[in-house]
Amino acid sequence: MKWIYPDFEFRPERPLFLCVISNTDTGKIPGISAAGTSPELTDYTPGADAELVETNKIITMPELPEAPGGSPTPAIVTKAALNLTGIPSLFVASGLRKKPAIPYVELGGAGGNDIRKQPGVPDARHLYENAILLGKKLARLSDCVFIGESIAGGTTTAMAVLRALGYGGNVSSSFCSNPVDLKARVVEEAMRRAGIAEGGLRNDPVRAVAELGDPMMPAALGLMRGLKGTKVVLAGGTQMAAVLVVGRALGIEGDISIATTKYIVEDCSANFREIVKSTGRPYYYTDPGLEMSKIPPVQIYAQGYVKEGVGMGGAALLAGINGVSREKLVEETDRVLMTVELPKK
Amino acid sequence: MKWIYPDFEFRPERPLFLCVISNTDTGKIPGISAAGTSPELTDYTPGADAELVETNKIITMPELPEAPGGSPTPAIVTKAALNLTGIPSLFVASGLRKKPAIPYVELGGAGGNDIRKQPGVPDARHLYENAILLGKKLARLSDCVFIGESIAGGTTTAMAVLRALGYGGNVSSSFCSNPVDLKARVVEEAMRRAGIAEGGLRNDPVRAVAELGDPMMPAALGLMRGLKGTKVVLAGGTQMAAVLVVGRALGIEGDISIATTKYIVEDCSANFREIVKSTGRPYYYTDPGLEMSKIPPVQIYAQGYVKEGVGMGGAALLAGINGVSREKLVEETDRVLMTVELPKK
Numbered sequence: 001m002k003w004i005y006p007d008f009e010f011r012p013e014r015p016l017f018l019c020v021i022s023n024t025d026t027g028k029i030p031g032i033s034a035a036g037t038s039p040e041l042t043d044y045t046p047g048a049d050a051e052l053v054e055t056n057k058i059i060t061m062p063e064l065p066e067a068p069g070g071s072p073t074p075a076i077v078t079k080a081a082l083n084l085t086g087i088p089s090l091f092v093a094s095g096l097r098k099k100p101a102i103p104y105v106e107l108g109g110a111g112g113n114d115i116r117k118q119p120g121v122p123d124a125r126h127l128y129e130n131a132i133l134l135g136k137k138l139a140r141l142s143d144c145v146f147i148g149e150s151i152a153g154g155t156t157t158a159m160a161v162l163r164a165l166g167y168g169g170n171v172s173s174s175f176c177s178n179p180v181d182l183k184a185r186v187v188e189e190a191m192r193r194a195g196i197a198e199g200g201l202r203n204d205p206v207r208a209v210a211e212l213g214d215p216m217m218p219a220a221l222g223l224m225r226g227l228k229g230t231k232v233v234l235a236g237g238t239q240m241a242a243v244l245v246v247g248r249a250l251g252i253e254g255d256i257s258i259a260t261t262k263y264i265v266e267d268c269s270a271n272f273r274e275i276v277k278s279t280g281r282p283y284y285y286t287d288p289g290l291e292m293s294k295i296p297p298v299q300i301y302a303q304g305y306v307k308e309g310v311g312m313g314g315a316a317l318l319a320g321i322n323g324v325s326r327e328k329l330v331e332e333t334d335r336v337l338m339t340v341e342l343p344k345k
Numbered sequence: 346m347k348w349i350y351p352d353f354e355f356r357p358e359r360p361l362f363l364c365v366i367s368n369t370d371t372g373k374i375p376g377i378s379a380a381g382t383s384p385e386l387t388d389y390t391p392g393a394d395a396e397l398v399e400t401n402k403i404i405t406m407p408e409l410p411e412a413p414g415g416s417p418t419p420a421i422v423t424k425a426a427l428n429l430t431g432i433p434s435l436f437v438a439s440g441l442r443k444k445p446a447i448p449y450v451e452l453g454g455a456g457g458n459d460i461r462k463q464p465g466v467p468d469a470r471h472l473y474e475n476a477i478l479l480g481k482k483l484a485r486l487s488d489c490v491f492i493g494e495s496i497a498g499g500t501t502t503a504m505a506v507l508r509a510l511g512y513g514g515n516v517s518s519s520f521c522s523n524p525v526d527l528k529a530r531v532v533e534e535a536m537r538r539a540g541i542a543e544g545g546l547r548n549d550p551v552r553a554v555a556e557l558g559d560p561m562m563p564a565a566l567g568l569m570r571g572l573k574g575t576k577v578v579l580a581g582g583t584q585m586a587a588v589l590v591v592g593r594a595l596g597i598e599g600d601i602s603i604a605t606t607k608y609i610v611e612d613c614s615a616n617f618r619e620i621v622k623s624t625g626r627p628y629y630y631t632d633p634g635l636e637m638s639k640i641p642p643v644q645i646y647a648q649g650y651v652k653e654g655v656g657m658g659g660a661a662l663l664a665g666i667n668g669v670s671r672e673k674l675v676e677e678t679d680r681v682l683m684t685v686e687l688p689k690k
Binding site for chain 2: 014016054055086087088089090093099101102103104105106107108126130131133134136137138140141142
């Protein structure tokens with residue numbers, strides 16, 4: 001079988017896989033996110049993803065992060081890809097309430113707010129500046145940095161920021177059936193609270209993120225800016241596509257592209273391609289082939305559950321350009337899931 | 346003028362300057378440490394050093410970290426060296442109570458205890474393992490990693506660990522006049538509490554660190570182990586020499602050396618050379634030439650105040666091998682000190 005990675009011809013010598021981990025109370029609105037089986041556990045999900053990727057253990061959360069449909073976190077695919085390639089990962093906490101028990105970079109900031117009630121990221125400027133500082137350092141060490149994310153509720157804040165910048169397209173969902181109407185209601189309510197009209201912040205993208213976004217965004221944007229001179233690949237779906245849109249509005253330049261999964265590109269409830277095309281940046285997508293998994297909750301990824309997260313599509317791309325076949329990636333994904341250590345109850 | 350860096354012939358392509366920042370209550374014993382003007386501020390000193398190096402601002406501490414003699418933190422020399430070379434730095438928190446407001450890597454762990462009263466580093470194993478994980482990643486990105494430290498009270502815990510491993514030599518001090526007797530009394534009391542005789546833990550270096558050490562040590566040791574394959578230069582005085590001794594006892598292999606200042610090597614109250622020679626590792630030392638400073642509290646470094654810290658000697662070495670003269674380093678050190686932003690009162 002072949003990988004789908006049109007035109008991704010660069011072969012990095014010292015690739016680095018970053019993943020921004022953040023919390024937002026927007027993700028706790030019932031029905032918004034499929035990350036974490038209950039709103040109480042939502043804040044723990046990004047840290048648990050980091051623990052899984054770094055150690056194949058879940059340490060600070062009582063159970064494996066999973067979606068209501070029963071699918072495990074996409075961190076298992078990312079972990080498999082990094083295991084098979086030996087590419088180093090580094091998790092970056094930005095507005096994260098529940099910290100993982102593994103080494104990670106701390107950018108600071110408070111957890112994000114419910115955008116219906118308060119500005120989403122009051123610390124946006126500080127997080128952005130800290131991320132620029134970090135990006136500049138990493139640019140000296142790596143020739144190609146992938147940036148993934150794990151934040152429950154992030155597609156809703158992405159939709160809100162896109163609306164404020166005048167983009168009407170839809171975002172994806174970790175649910176198989178995208179709760180588009182619920183998201184749209186949350187976004188409307190947030191824009192009303194902040195007194196922002198559709199397209200009203202075209203010239204003030206920083207305020208769009210601070211009012212309607214989440215703490216992952218200023219981190220990813222600052223990294224993009226600081227990493228100038230190094231190839232940057234955003235690893236994610238419509239959330240990262242929204243980051244691309246904000247980056248363009250901020251005038252961030254450089255060799256920047258986006259990589260995601262086939263499941264996102266084929267999501268007819270969302271507009272990944274259109275959003276990315278509006279920025280003029282290239283996109284790549286991979287087919288991880290999870291229908292070949294021996295584990296039914298992993299197989300159903302191929303039916304549109306989960307779709308993306310923890311930079312899964314980008315990690316699969318890195319595996320592909322390092323000669324890993326889909327069969328091998330799926331086999332390793334199954335092995336990761338079967339061997340992950342959970343906390344003793 | 347010439348630099349003194351005998352035999353340091355390696356010219357790194359992608360050097361990285363790490364600095365481990367930690368707290369220990371041992372540093373709050375009156376008279377033990379010159380870092381921070383009062384015991385209440387001791388815990389803030391490492392974070393403030395990190396803020397100074399990363400941003401030339403002090404953010405979370407009310408004043409510039411300085412010694413009782415009035416000398417400013419050696420972070421100003423490190424900052425100057427990194428400014429002049431563009432070498433990236435990364436601070437690594439290990440058992441740090443007061444976190445800096447800049448991006449840093451978090452290894453976790455609680456602040457270290459007063460070794461007279463309790464085991465110094467109950468989390469030693471966890472910190473060591475997290476640091477190994479971090480070291481392995483950084484080994485993929487950098488061909489030469491310097492590891493400095495900022496921890497008030499660290500020479501006393503270094504002395505205690507050396508005693509437990511059977512080494513009788515003396516450690517240095519950030520005071521001009523080394524309070525050797527006070528340190529020896531603290532070390533004796535700690536060894537009595539833990540029931541450890543001189544040389545009694547020769548075969549159990551991990552217990553020596555956990556009982557008598559500080560949280561900087563397992564971090565530096567784990568990094569050394571994880572960085573195997575990359576050149577590692579410990580940047581510090583007798584504290585880092587003690588880390589070398591523990592590293593040898595743990596069987597840590599690799600291209601490992603130590604770099605410090607002339608002020609440490611010439612400290613007749615301590616035994617830097619002897620401690621290092623016992624490990625068989627090479628050492629380098631630099632003369633930063635601070636007598637040329639226009640600022641009296643910096644000039645007195647050359648009389649033996651402060652001596653080392655925040656990897657100052659190693660940072661000066663990096664400046665030297667990058668063609669920076671002593672005159673230029675001193676000029677930039679003065680400029681850093683004159684322009685550092687302090688919190689508004």
